[in-house]
Amino acid sequence: MEDILIVENLVKHYPIRKGVVPKTVGYVRAVDGVSFSIPRGKTLSLVGESGCGKTTTGRAILRLVEPTSGRVIFDGRDVFSLGEREMRRLRREMQIIFQDPYGSLNPRMTVGAMLEEPILVHGIGLDKESNDDSSDQPKASALTSRRRRARQRVAELLNLVGLSPEHTSRYPHEFSGGQRQRLGIARALALQPKLIVCDEAVSALDVSIQAQILNLLRELQDQFDLTYLFIAHDLAVVKHISDRIAVMYLGEIVEEADTDEMFARPLHPYTQALLSSIPIPVPRGKRERVRLEGDVPTPIDPPAGCRFHTRCPIAIDECKLAKPPLIEIGTGHRVACIRTDVSADLAPKIR
Amino acid sequence: MISKSQISNFKSQISNQELPNDPQSSILDPQLLRISDLRVYFHTDNGLVQAVDGVSLQITAGETLGLVGESGCGKSVTAYSILKLLPVPPAEYAGGEINFRGENLLALSERAMRRVRGNLISMIFQEPMSSLNPIMSIGAQITEAIREHRKAPRRESREIAIDMLRRVRIPSPETRFHEYPHQLSGGMKQRAMIAMALVCRPSLLIADEPTTALDVTIQAQILELLNELQRELNMSVILITHDLGVVAETCDRVAVMYAGKIVESAQVASLFETPKHPYTHGLFRSLPTLTEKKKQLAVIPGAVPSPLDFPSGCRFRTRCSFVQEICKQEPVLREIAPNHFAACHFAEEVGNLARGSV
Ligand SMILES: Nc1ncnc2c1ncn2[C@@H]1O[C@H](COP(=O)(O)OP(=O)(O)O)[C@@H](O)[C@H]1O
Ligand SMILES: Nc1ncnc2c1ncn2[C@@H]1O[C@H](COP(=O)(O)OP(=O)(O)O)[C@@H](O)[C@H]1O
Ligand SMILES: [Mg+2]
Ligand SMILES: [Mg+2]
Numbered sequence: 001m002e003d004i005l006i007v008e009n010l011v012k013h014y015p016i017r018k019g020v021v022p023k024t025v026g027y028v029r030a031v032d033g034v035s036f037s038i039p040r041g042k043t044l045s046l047v048g049e050s051g052c053g054k055t056t057t058g059r060a061i062l063r064l065v066e067p068t069s070g071r072v073i074f075d076g077r078d079v080f081s082l083g084e085r086e087m088r089r090l091r092r093e094m095q096i097i098f099q100d101p102y103g104s105l106n107p108r109m110t111v112g113a114m115l116e117e118p119i120l121v122h123g124i125g126l127d128k129e130s131n132d133d134s135s136d137q138p139k140a141s142a143l144t145s146r147r148r149r150a151r152q153r154v155a156e157l158l159n160l161v162g163l164s165p166e167h168t169s170r171y172p173h174e175f176s177g178g179q180r181q182r183l184g185i186a187r188a189l190a191l192q193p194k195l196i197v198c199d200e201a202v203s204a205l206d207v208s209i210q211a212q213i214l215n216l217l218r219e220l221q222d223q224f225d226l227t228y229l230f231i232a233h234d235l236a237v238v239k240h241i242s243d244r245i246a247v248m249y250l251g252e253i254v255e256e257a258d259t260d261e262m263f264a265r266p267l268h269p270y271t272q273a274l275l276s277s278i279p280i281p282v283p284r285g286k287r288e289r290v291r292l293e294g295d296v297p298t299p300i301d302p303p304a305g306c307r308f309h310t311r312c313p314i315a316i317d318e319c320k321l322a323k324p325p326l327i328e329i330g331t332g333h334r335v336a337c338i339r340t341d342v343s344a345d346l347a348p349k350i351r
Numbered sequence: 352m353i354s355k356s357q358i359s360n361f362k363s364q365i366s367n368q369e370l371p372n373d374p375q376s377s378i379l380d381p382q383l384l385r386i387s388d389l390r391v392y393f394h395t396d397n398g399l400v401q402a403v404d405g406v407s408l409q410i411t412a413g414e415t416l417g418l419v420g421e422s423g424c425g426k427s428v429t430a431y432s433i434l435k436l437l438p439v440p441p442a443e444y445a446g447g448e449i450n451f452r453g454e455n456l457l458a459l460s461e462r463a464m465r466r467v468r469g470n471l472i473s474m475i476f477q478e479p480m481s482s483l484n485p486i487m488s489i490g491a492q493i494t495e496a497i498r499e500h501r502k503a504p505r506r507e508s509r510e511i512a513i514d515m516l517r518r519v520r521i522p523s524p525e526t527r528f529h530e531y532p533h534q535l536s537g538g539m540k541q542r543a544m545i546a547m548a549l550v551c552r553p554s555l556l557i558a559d560e561p562t563t564a565l566d567v568t569i570q571a572q573i574l575e576l577l578n579e580l581q582r583e584l585n586m587s588v589i590l591i592t593h594d595l596g597v598v599a600e601t602c603d604r605v606a607v608m609y610a611g612k613i614v615e616s617a618q619v620a621s622l623f624e625t626p627k628h629p630y631t632h633g634l635f636r637s638l639p640t641l642t643e644k645k646k647q648l649a650v651i652p653g654a655v656p657s658p659l660d661f662p663s664g665c666r667f668r669t670r671c672s673f674v675q676e677i678c679k680q681e682p683v684l685r686e687i688a689p690n691h692f693a694a695c696h697f698a699e700e701v702g703n704l705a706r707g708s709v
Contacts, residue, residue, distance in 0.1 A: 049566035176654045177422075206421035206593065206655075211637035211648040218647065233566065236596075240639035240648070263641065277567040279574075279596030280641060283620040292568045294522075295536040 001039040004227050005061070005195060010034045010070035012053075012060045016300065029299045030056040032251035034070075035326075038244070040194075041221065043228040045238040047274065048248035049296055054231045057248075058197040061229070062094050063087060075194060092122055095188035097181075099200035104184065105172040111183060112168035115154045115190050120146065124191050125153045153190075161186045162216060178209035185216065189224075197229045202237060214241060235278045239263060244332075247271045250299055250307040253326060257333040267335045269343050270308050290346065306337070314339050382409040382450075383587050384433070384555060389447035391425075391432050394440055400658045402428040404611040406447075407684070412554070415581065415588040417598035417619070420608035421655055426591045429608075430557045432457075433589075434474060435464050451555070470500040473548035477560040479540035482547065483532045489516070489543050490528030493550055500551050515546040518583070519576060538569040545576070552584050559591045574601050595638065599623060607631050610656060610666035613684060617691035627693040627702035629671045665695070673697045 011034075013027035031053040038044045046054045060067040063079060072079040074094060082090060098104055106114060119125060126149045155165035161182040172180060181201065188196055198217065202210045214237065220226055232238050238245060239259055246256040247270065255268040266272045273290040292311045297303055303310050309319040318338060326336040337343065391403040403425045410416045418426050431437045433449055435456065449456040456467065468474075476482060484492055493512040497503055503511065509528075516524035519542040532540055541561065548556060558577065562570040578601060581588055590602060598605050599619060606616035607628065615628040626632045636649035653670045656662060662669050664679040671678070677696050684694040687702055695701060 049568065178654055207595075207634055208421065208637050208651040209654065211639075211650045214639065215647050215650060234639075235567070236639045236641050239641055240645070273568055277571040278641065279567075279570075279594060279600045281595040281599045281623065281635070281638060283599045283623045289571065291571070295538050295569070 001042075003037040004040040004075050005229070006037040006071075006073040007057075007061060008035050008071040008073075010057060010060055010072065011068040012056050012065060013068045026300055029251050029302060031060060031067075032299075032302075034248070034251070034253055036246050036253065036256060038195075038227055038229065040227055041225045042243040043221070043230050043241055044244045044246060045230040045232060045242040046246050046248055047231075047233065047235060047238055049274075050233070051296060051299065052248040053251040053299070054248060055199055058096065058199050058229055058231055062091065062096060062197060064096070092124065092191040093194045094197070095191065095193040095195070096197040096199060097184045097188050097201045099203050105180065105187075107172055110169050110171055111158070111163075112151070112154055114172075114183075115157055115186060116147075116150045118187075118190050119150045119153050122191055126150060157186045157190055160189065160220070162212070176209075178205055178212060181205060181209075181213050182216070185213075185220070189220065192224070193226070195227045195229065197231070199231045200233070201230075203232060203234065210237070217241065235275060247274065250296065250302050252307060252336070253334075254308065254337070255333075255335045256326070257330075257335075261330070261333055265330075265333070265344075267329065267333070267340045267343050268308075268337050269312050269314055269339070269346075272343060272346055273313075288346075312339075314342050381411055383412045383414075383452065384408070384410045385448075385450040386429075386433070387448050387450070389429065389432060389449065390445040391428050391437065392443045392445045394443060395659075398659045401611050401661065402658060403432065406608075406611075406613055408606055408613065408616075410555070410587050410589060412587055413581075413585055414604065415590055415602045417602035417605040418589055418591045418608065419593060419595065419598055419605060421593060423655060423658065424608040425611045426608055427559055430474065430559050430589065430591055433555075433557060434468050434472060435459075435461075436468075436474075466500070469496055469548070469553070470551045471553050472555045472557065473551070473553040474557040474559065475544050475548045475561050477563045479537075479544040480532065482544050483540065485532055488529050488531055489535070489546075493543075493547050496547050496550055511550060512546075515550045516543070518580065519543070519546045519549075521546070537565065538572065541565065541569075541573055542576070545573075545580070549580060549584065549586075553586060555587045555589070556581070557589045557591070560593070561590075562597065563592070563594070570597075577601070595623075595634070607634075610661055611658065612666060612694065613692075614667065614695070615691075615693045616684075617688075621688065621691045625688075625691075625702050627687050627691060627698040628667075628695045629673045629697070629701050630667050631693075632701055632704065633670075633672075667695075673701065 010031055012031040013029050015024040016026045016028060017023065018025045034057055036044060046057060048054060056065060059065045061072050067080060074090065077090065079090065126146060154168060158165050158167055163179065163182050172183065175183060202213050205213060221228065230241055242259045244258050245262045246253045247268065249270050255271045263275065266275050269290060273292045276289045290313060294311055297310055305320040305322055306324050309315040312319065324336045324338045326334045328334050329340065386406060386408040389403055389406045393400040393402055406429055418429065420426055428437065432444065433456065444457050490512055493515060494508045497508045497511055513524045513528055516527055521527050521539060521542050535543060562573050565573060574597065577588065592598060602619050605619050605622050606613050607630065609630050615622065615626065615631045622631065626635060633651040637651055639648060651670050656666065656669060664681050668674045668678040682694045682696050684692050687693050687698045
């Protein structure tokens with residue numbers, strides 16, 4: 001299958017400025033050479049502890065933060081070489097949904113106005129006119145047909161995400177958390193994107209609402225052949241939604257595999273620690289746990305060699321010396337660890 | 352009403368350091384804490400919020416009780432009520448009792464409550480900075496917590512504090528003693544907060560979503576730590592969480608709240624294996640799991656009703672797939688199986704469904 005998104009060696013270093021006349025005194029190496037690709041219509045999830053660079057990766061791909069280096073090919077186009085105008089066009093096709101849609105919804109705009117604006121500006125989805133309600137609209141003639149079609153499109157979008165067209169005249173604060181996330185999704189869909197970055201899109205939702213939104217994301221993917229870059233820290237959610245998973249640690253991908261393979265045969269000790277730390281809702285389900293000591297080191301001055309060696313339960317001296325390359329050890333299963341002969345024995349125990 | 356002599360009696364009891372583990376008190380009442388029919392309301396501009404509406408709970412010595420439910424269902428309000436930490440008004444303790452070792456906390460004066468807080472009953476939070484003072488060193492804060500409740504000389508308090516920092520596995524505690532909260536990582540701040548909460552060896556710890564903001568690897572460390580400390584100090588713990596996985600791995604018993612009421616409570620194994628309330632049943636089915644592959648998740652339709660506008664009768668009936676006419680009458684929390692309580696007219700039928708099926 002053709003890859004709609006190819007990320008090559010993506011790097012984002014945030015400068016740290018200090019002083020009265022600000023000088024760059026160092027860099028936060030938020031994303032440090034990340035490569036992956038996603039086939040059209042599929043979901044790849046980025047997982048890892050907070051601060052490992054998931055959000056920065058997502059935003060750099062969309063050029064919402066300027067990348068330091070690397071290459072991103074989206075649907076055949078080299079994203080980082082595009083001019084401003086071409087970039088604006090491209091951005092319609094790449095949307096993002098956040099954890100807290102409230103922060104990104106204009107509180108003074110009605111839902112209708114919010115959804116209508118981008119549709120009118122870009123003229124997206126106005127070509128086909130549905131004629132469901134054209135008969136009983138006496139005021140229709142007062143509106144331009146573009147406007148009228150935009151309104152129809154808003155109603156369609158609201159239906160699509162499980163809200164009702166009656167919600168058009170309401171303001172964001174009148175909605176519950178789950179409904180706001182539906183609005184965030186409706187807004188992302190308004191421009192008929194091909195790729196949606198879901199950055200912790202369901203993380204703040206209660207279980208019963210989370211299930212509704214996850215189902216919605218699935219349905220929309222099937223219906224519109226959407227590709228998702230899914231960022232989350234709940235591994236059960238990730239397992240449910242993803243075709244493929246990439247595990248990040250301190251700005252780097254340490255392991256990448258198809259979902260079933262990743263959960264069946266996690267090989268990087270960090271992946272093993274993550275998977276075995278998930279509390280599972282089965283009583284007396286005490287499992288063998290790969291314990292990690294201490295906290296994640298700072299990305300300003302990451303450890304030499306393998307960045308994980310300071311917390312790794314099976315690190316040896318060699319791990320401090322050279323950075324292990326991300327190598328393919330099975331079909332589509334890549335891992336950056338020189339100790340997989342040892343970790344492989346642990347893999348089946350931690351499930 | 353509580354008599355003056357009872358209060359002074361209580362005060363002399365709580366100044367007795369040995370009391371938290373006194374076997375005598377547990378003979379009088381096997382329950383360390385017994386909440387009966389607690390009602391806590393908020394008077395707001397928009398109307399009356401019945402945040403907690405007839406909650407009854409018990410916890411025995413050494414036990415961990417999980418309190419679960421979706422946001423806004425009243426978990427934190429229940430917890431804050433135990434320590435009488437809610438602002439009155441807008442809050443109103445509208446009814447019920449909170450008996451702690453035979454003493455109704457709701458009837459105690461603010462002065463008497465200050466002797467309880469942090470000493471007999473402690474609380475930790477999701478956000479460690481809500482208990483830590485940013486401009487005081489970790490050591491000074493813990494020492495202060497000790498000296499608030501004990502007449503310990505300065506040197507001794509210092510030793511107790513450093514010992515506590517060691518117990519919560521803070522590396523090089525003698526150095527950390529002098530550091531400020533901002534110098535600690537998220538996980539370490541959480542540990543410092545726990546050290547402060549436990550330094551007076553309370554008999555009850557209330558932990559309100561203590562690991563919700565943490566990454567899973569750090570969460571695993573903190574939960575393990577709480578577990579060890581609980582055994583070492585022989586405390587009871589009320590663990591508030593919305594994560595059913597956390598409950599399964601750490602709790603003995605669990606109570607499920609919905610819209611200000613307890614809808615189900617049981618031993619963890621019993622509740623997880625045969626949930627008897629449609630809400631609990633639905634929650635389990637809507638959970639993505641690591642073991643099954645589902646294309647679509649089962650959902651509980653709709654959203655939690657607004658606390659200003661709870662349905663009459665069973666508050667879950669507007670979202671329930673088992674709903675019948677009788678649900679307009681409020682179901683009582685009944686014992687459906689030994690030690691397994693549910694507030695549903697159809698609890699027996701729901702309990703007979705295997706978990707995960709309909
Ligand atoms: N605008 C910024 N300026 C400086 N540092 C940043 C900025 N945004 C993020 N960072 C840092 O970059 C690292 C990665 O952050 P982020 O991509 O948000 O991680 P994640 O989404 O995995 O939690 C963190 O150390 C974070 O503090
Ligand atoms: N100070 C307050 N004023 C008004 N309403 C409040 C106040 N504190 C809590 N509430 C309401 O009480 C209900 C229960 O809240 P809470 O106990 O915090 O829920 P949770 O289960 O998420 O911890 C919610 O509807 C909340 O809005
Ligand atoms: Mg992030
Ligand atoms: Mg709460």
